[in-house]
Amino acid sequence: MTDPRAPKVSFVSLGCPKALVDSERIITRLRAEGYELTRGHQGADLAIVNTCGFLESAQAESLDAIGTALAENGKVIVTGCMGAEPEKISERFPNVLAITGPQQYETVLEAVHRAVPPQHDPFVDLVPPEGIKLTPRHYAYLKISEGCNNRCSFCIIPKLRGDLVSRQAADVLREAERLVAAGVKELLVISQDTSAYGVDIKYATSKWKDREVRAKFFDLARELGTLGVWVRLHYVYPYPHVDEVIPLMAAGLGEKSGVLPYLDIPFQHASPDVLRRMKRPAAQEKTLDRIRRWREICPDLTLRSTFIVGFPGETNTDFEMLLDWLDEAELDRVGCFRYEPVKGAPANDLAAPVPDDVKKERWNRLMARQQAISKRRLRRQVGTRQQVIIDEVGPTVAKGRSRGDAPEIDGAVYVASRRPLRVGEIATVKIERAEEYDLHGTAVGF
Numbered sequence: 470m471t472d473p474r475a476p477k478v479s480f481v482s483l484g485c486p487k488a489l490v491d492s493e494r495i496i497t498r499l500r501a502e503g504y505e506l507t508r509g510h511q512g513a514d515l516a517i518v519n520t521c522g523f524l525e526s527a528q529a530e531s532l533d534a535i536g537t538a539l540a541e542n543g544k545v546i547v548t549g550c551m552g553a554e555p556e557k558i559s560e561r562f563p564n565v566l567a568i569t570g571p572q573q574y575e576t577v578l579e580a581v582h583r584a585v586p587p588q589h590d591p592f593v594d595l596v597p598p599e600g601i602k603l604t605p606r607h608y609a610y611l612k613i614s615e616g617c618n619n620r621c622s623f624c625i626i627p628k629l630r631g632d633l634v635s636r637q638a639a640d641v642l643r644e645a646e647r648l649v650a651a652g653v654k655e656l657l658v659i660s661q662d663t664s665a666y667g668v669d670i671k672y673a674t675s676k677w678k679d680r681e682v683r684a685k686f687f688d689l690a691r692e693l694g695t696l697g698v699w700v701r702l703h704y705v706y707p708y709p710h711v712d713e714v715i716p717l718m719a720a721g722l723g724e725k726s727g728v729l730p731y732l733d734i735p736f737q738h739a740s741p742d743v744l745r746r747m748k749r750p751a752a753q754e755k756t757l758d759r760i761r762r763w764r765e766i767c768p769d770l771t772l773r774s775t776f777i778v779g780f781p782g783e784t785n786t787d788f789e790m791l792l793d794w795l796d797e798a799e800l801d802r803v804g805c806f807r808y809e810p811v812k813g814a815p816a817n818d819l820a821a822p823v824p825d826d827v828k829k830e831r832w833n834r835l836m837a838r839q840q841a842i843s844k845r846r847l848r849r850q851v852g853t854r855q856q857v858i859i860d861e862v863g864p865t866v867a868k869g870r871s872r873g874d875a876p877e878i879d880g881a882v883y884v885a886s887r888r889p890l891r892v893g894e895i896a897t898v899k900i901e902r903a904e905e906y907d908l909h910g911t912a913v914g915f
């Protein structure tokens with residue numbers, strides 16, 4: 470039941486899954502204090518915009534969203550990554566009520582209280598114990614740390630979000646348990662650098678159930694894998710200790726739960742020179758050998774990555790090296806960005822910027838080359854049986870994802886079924902056809 474007297478807040482969440490988690494936390498607190506959320510800005514007492522400040526294009530999108538909120542509502546609070554550089558916002562929009570940086574939940578709440586005081590005392594039982602999810606109920610992001618100890622030269626996230634601060638393992642596991650109890654079937658583990666989890670707290674142990682669990686990548690993955698749901702690992706770097714989770718993934722094959730054979734590793738480039746200038750973590754590791762070994766242990770492993778072309782100083786030879794590397798690595802999914810300078814990033818001062826037309830040409834070539842590889846990898850699944858989690862149901866066909874597809878960034882599996890499927894259900898699907906990014910098949914087991 471909604472209370473007609475309750476103050477109403479509209480919320481726009483831009484940016485990456487990490488920002489989405491911040492939004493969820495703010496919304497949870499607002500709901501706990503009796504605020505209602507509205508779909509549009511009009512009719513709300515206040516609008517909050519959670520911004521993304523990573524790339525110039527994301528900043529432009531954030532500024533547009535602030536402009537729209539001001540035009541449609543007038544009372545606007547801005548938070549998120551762009552809030553770390555408030556002058557960029559206040560110069561253009563002097564009327565915003567408050568600007569706060571990423572993870573400053575308390576400051577956002579204080580600004581909301583000042584603008585639209587809460588109607589009544591905190592009414593905690595308005596909020597279900599798992600919090601309010603912006604993601605569909607059957608999957609949820611699980612943030613294990615904030616900030617980053619790396620200093621990649623193209624990135625300002627450490628400046629915006631600070632050094633790595635890991636959560637205690639028991640704290641993460643309890644949140645995961647609550648999510649599972651509330652019906653979540655897939656946990657998406659995120660942070661800026663998941664493989665570095667716990668370094669800052671010296672892998673401290675904390676008590677969960679009857680045991681002590683270390684705040685360490687492998688230990689956390691193993692425990693999450695016992696919760697009876699899918700666990701997907703994002704933003705992992707190829708440090709040697711990542712090898713340890715591959716047998717965990719292999720052990721879970723054929724099961725309906727556990728750590729998925731999926732790794733999202735932002736490699737960004739393959740040329741050692743470019744990687745050095747990018748100051749990438751784990752850049753010196755022999756990644757091709759590692760990938761080969763991982764696939765020997767776990768042949769179903771899906772690898773997703775992102776790359777940047779046109780980084781300052783990238784020569785033709787560097788770029789050709791990247792294409793050759795992609796041929797050998799045979800990654801399943803690849804995203805590619807043309808390098809864009811981000812204000813405040815050290816890479817802006819590097820010599821030999823790459824002209825825009827060259828960046829574009831390299832981007833086109835990389836995408837074409839990788840598309841052929843991805844297509845080949847996807848086609849290998851035709852004739853196999855795959856576990857598919859259902860995201861949407863339609864009259865004749867449901868849309869889901871295999872263990873190799875993360876929500877929002879990867880492909881889909883379209884499933885025909887004799888009996889109606891439910892959202893969040895995991896079905897066994899015989900794959901019959903592959904398209905560029907998606908698969909089609911029929912449910913053969915439930």
Ligand code: SF4
Pocket residue numbers: 617618619620621624625626627661662750
């Ligand atoms: S790992 Fe590099 S790119 Fe990622 S957040 Fe840290 S500094 Fe930025």
